[in-house]
Structures are given as C-alpha cells and as structure tokens.
Amino acid sequence: MIFAHLRLRRRVGLLAAGLLDGREQDDVRAHLAACARCRAEAHAEAEALGPVVAALESDPLRSAEPHVPASVLAARVARAVAEAPAPAGRKRFWLVALPAAAALVATALVLPPLLKRFRPEPVAARVTIPPAEASALLSEDALARIERNLAREQAARYLSEAGEVLVSVAATGIDCDREDDRLDVGAAPERSRELLEKRHLVADAGGEAVASARGVLTDVELALRQVAELPACVKRRDVELVQKDVEARQLLMRIRLMTRELEG
Amino acid sequence: MARLAQGDREALTPLVERHYTRLYRIALGYLRQRDDALDVVQEAFVKAFQAAGRWDGSADAGPWLSRITVNLSIDRWRRNRRRGQTFSPLAEGDHLEVLAAVGPSPDRGVHRREASDRLAVALGELPERQRAVVVLRHYQELSLAEIASTLGMSLGTVKSSLHRALHHMRATLAGGES
Numbered sequence: 354m355i356f357a358h359l360r361l362r363r364r365v366g367l368l369a370a371g372l373l374d375g376r377e378q379d380d381v382r383a384h385l386a387a388c389a390r391c392r393a394e395a396h397a398e399a400e401a402l403g404p405v406v407a408a409l410e411s412d413p414l415r416s417a418e419p420h421v422p423a424s425v426l427a428a429r430v431a432r433a434v435a436e437a438p439a440p441a442g443r444k445r446f447w448l449v450a451l452p453a454a455a456a457l458v459a460t461a462l463v464l465p466p467l468l469k470r471f472r473p474e475p476v477a478a479r480v481t482i483p484p485a486e487a488s489a490l491l492s493e494d495a496l497a498r499i500e501r502n503l504a505r506e507q508a509a510r511y512l513s514e515a516g517e518v519l520v521s522v523a524a525t526g527i528d529c530d531r532e533d534d535r536l537d538v539g540a541a542p543e544r545s546r547e548l549l550e551k552r553h554l555v556a557d558a559g560g561e562a563v564a565s566a567r568g569v570l571t572d573v574e575l576a577l578r579q580v581a582e583l584p585a586c587v588k589r590r591d592v593e594l595v596q597k598d599v600e601a602r603q604l605l606m607r608i609r610l611m612t613r614e615l616e617g
Numbered sequence: 618m619a620r621l622a623q624g625d626r627e628a629l630t631p632l633v634e635r636h637y638t639r640l641y642r643i644a645l646g647y648l649r650q651r652d653d654a655l656d657v658v659q660e661a662f663v664k665a666f667q668a669a670g671r672w673d674g675s676a677d678a679g680p681w682l683s684r685i686t687v688n689l690s691i692d693r694w695r696r697n698r699r700r701g702q703t704f705s706p707l708a709e710g711d712h713l714e715v716l717a718a719v720g721p722s723p724d725r726g727v728h729r730r731e732a733s734d735r736l737a738v739a740l741g742e743l744p745e746r747q748r749a750v751v752v753l754r755h756y757q758e759l760s761l762a763e764i765a766s767t768l769g770m771s772l773g774t775v776k777s778s779l780h781r782a783l784h785h786m787r788a789t790l791a792g793g794e795s
Contacts, residue, residue, distance in 0.1 A: 372780060402783045402787060404790070405783050405786045408735075408736050409756075410755060411732070412736055413733065414642070414645055414756070415642065415646070415756050416642075417641070417642060417651075420651055421655055424630075426659060427630040430629055430633060430659055430663055430666070433663045434629065532769020532770075534688075
C-alpha cells in the first residue's frame with residue numbers, strides 16, 4: 354500500500370499537468386480518491402501550472418499565418434534546391450566515398466614499395482657505423498640527399514594518414530544516434546589531434562625538402578582542425594560541412610598528387 | 618517524398634503547400650521572430666529535398682519535417698545567442714496584426730502584447746529541448762507520443778521535460794509579475 358502510494362504520488366504532478374492518459378491516468382485518479390494529501394497536492398499543482406498552460410494556449414502566435422505565400426516559398430525553395438547539389442541520399446555519399454577509397458587503396462599499393470626504397474636502416478644497423486665513419490663513408494651531398502628523402506617520406510606519410518582520417522570522416526555512414534541524425538566518426542577527432550601535434554615536425558623541420566607541399570599541408574591542417582573539434586558522435590550536417598570543405602579544396606586529390614610527388 | 622527522392626523538384630510545391638503553415642508555427646513558436654522562422658522553414662524544405670534519398674518512406678513525412686525544423690530552429694537560436702539576438706519580444710511589425718486583432722480595445726491589445734512578451738522570455742529561458750517539447754505540445758497540439766517520435770525521445774523523457782518546463786515557466790512568469 355505504502356509502495357503504491359509512493360509510486361503514484363510521483364505521478365500526481367504529471368496528472369495535474371495533463372500529462373497522463375489511459376490506464377496511468379485512471380490509476381492516479383483512483384489513488385487520489387483515497388488519498389487526501391495527494392488530492393491537495395494535485396490541486397496545488399493544477400493551480401500553479403494552470404496559468405502557464407492558459408498563457409501558452411492564448412498566445413496569438415499559435416494561429417499566426419506565414420507572411421509569405423506558400424507559392425512564393427515554394428519558388429524560393431526550388432531556386433535554393435537548383436543552386437544546391439542533387440539529392441544527397443547514399444548515392445551521392447558514395448560518389449565521394451568510392452573515389453576516395455579507391456585513391457587510398459591505390460596509395461596503399463604504391464606507397465609501401467616506395468617507402469621501402471627510402472626507409473632508413475634499422476637503428477641497430479645504423480649505430481654500428483659511428484657518425485664520424487659514416488661521414489667519411491658518405492659525402493655531404495649523399496647525407497643531404499638522405500635527409501631530404503627522409504623529410505619528404507615523413508611528409509608523404511603524414512599526408513597519407515591525414516587523407517585516411519578525412520576519408521574516414523567523409524565516408525562514415527554509421528549511425529550512432531539515428532533519432533538525432535548523428536554519425537559515428539570513431540577515432541578520427543583523436544587521430545586529427547595527434548596529427549596536428551606532429552605537423553610542425555613535418556612542415557617546419559622538413560625545410561626546403563617539403564617546400565612544395567606547404568599549400569597542401571596548410572589546407573590539411575585546417576581540415577584536421579575541423580575534425581579535431583568534432584565529438585565521436587557527430588551531427589550529420591557537421592560531417593557534411595567537413596565533406597564540403599574537403600571537396601571545395603579538392604583536398605583528397607591534392608593529397609594524393611602531393612604524396613606521389615614527395616615519394617619521387 | 619518518393620518523387621523527391623528521385624530528384625523531382627516538381628514534387629516540392631505540394632510538399633510545401635501541405636506542411637508550410639505547420640512548420641512555420643513550430644519555428645515561430647520556437648524563435649518568435651517571423652523572418653527567422655521563415656528562413657528556417659525554407660531551409661527545412663531544402664534539407665528535406667537534399668536528404669530525401671535517406672528517407673525510408675515507411676512513415677508520414679510530417680514528423681520528419683518537424684524534426685528538421687526543430688533542429689534548424691535550435692541551430693538558429695544558438696546562432697542568434699552568439700550574436701546576442703536571442704530574445705525575445707516580437708519586433709515591431711511582427712504579427713502586430715494578430716496581436717491587435719484579438720482584443721476590442723487598445724488596452725487589451727497592449728495587455729496581450731505584454732503577455733506575449735512575458736511568455737517569450739519564459740520560453741527563452743528554457744533549455745533547448747524543453748522549449749521544443751513545449752512548442753510541439755502547446756503550439757502544435759501534438760500528443761506526447763507524437764512528440765516523442767518527432768524528437769526521438771522516450772515518452773517518459775517527454776513527460777518529465779514538459780513537466781519541468783512548465784514549472785520553470787511558472788517561476789519565470791511569476792518573477793516577471795512581481
């Protein structure tokens with residue numbers, strides 16, 4: 354009995370606010386008939402909220418008519434639609450995602466042999482030759498060439514990883530909150546932050562070796578900053594903003610071309 | 618909607634005619650600025666066209682359009698807030714004709730206008746989702762289940778949000794009167 358009272362008492366306020374119906378409403382009403390204290394509470398609640406509901410229901414904006422005729426709005430919408438891209442759907446999504454994925458696959462196929470060619474010797478192998486001896490064995494030109502190749506290799510890898518992050522955001526179709534139209538971008542924000550931390554090592558320390566990549570690196574940095582600010586579960590329109598920005602800057606194509614150039 | 622999903626722009630006109638006033642009242646109830654409300658509704662239809670391919674076609678488009686409108690209204694509200702323009706009483710000319718038409722005397726018209734302004738402040742102080750629930754309930758007269766479906770919330774959350782919102786508004790309105 355006491356439990357029923359405690360359970361139903363919590364709903365007295367909801368009943369007074371008109372938020373119960375059906376069996377729930379019947380149960381609380383039956384309880385009110387037997388509980389004077391609850392009746393008093395319901396009465397007080399109704400008195401308190403009644404004026405608020407009355408104020409809302411007498412608001413003239415409830416019956417406001419639009420000040421622009423429907424035909425005019427329809428024309429405006431049609432014009433806006435004509436200026437905008439075709440219906441999104443999943444088709445348009447894949448128009449972006451597929452070429453990007455293909456580019457990544459191509460990069461993945463081409464990059465490893467090239468990286469292998471320029472990959473530095475394992476540390477253990479290098480330390481067996483003291484720097485002085487190495488200098489004696491290698492000319493200054495040869496050392497400069499190696500340093501240059503390493504800087505360019507590092508920049509290529511950085512761009513490739515950044516490209517992966519951007520594609521993973523642009524191509525995500527995984528709903529994390531369907532009701533709120535949110536998409537899961539997984540670890541992309543975190544990876545963006547990691548890449549941004551490494552950026553100066555690539556751009557600044559790379560010096561003249563990566564001079565031609567500065568424009569792409571700057572645009573990649575801007576895009577990564579956008580992604581870095583996203584939560585893991587992000588509104589679809591925010592994903593679309595990143596996607597549009599990447600498209601507008603032709604960033605994936607430029608990353609691909611620059612990666613090839615850096616790889617020699 | 619099926620025609621929209623195929624990219625048929627001719628299908629826009631009947632869709633606009635059918636849902637325009639309802640969506641306008643949602644946006645106006647939320648934002649209380651008619652130009653903003655109109656912008657939001659226009660954007661909602663554009664979004665609907667662009668996203669028509671993702672609509673599964675299994676349900677009425679009404680709740681889906683309402684949800685887009687609510688979300689866009691929230692976005693517009695946030696943007697206005699950043700610019701310090703969130704609030705509140707209707708600007709001169711905004712539905713003055715509606716406010717004036719409801720009372721036979723000038724005094725009553727003034728009173729109605731003041732009441733509307735107080736209501737705007739009370740609504741404006743609610744958290745975003747609570748305000749959306751109030752607008753759908755009291756400006757659209759949707760059932761609690763319909764609100765839950767429109768906003769993607771549980772029925773219990775809708776009830777508790779609405780209950781809290783009414784109490785919050787009561788406190789604000791009472792404060793404004795003192």
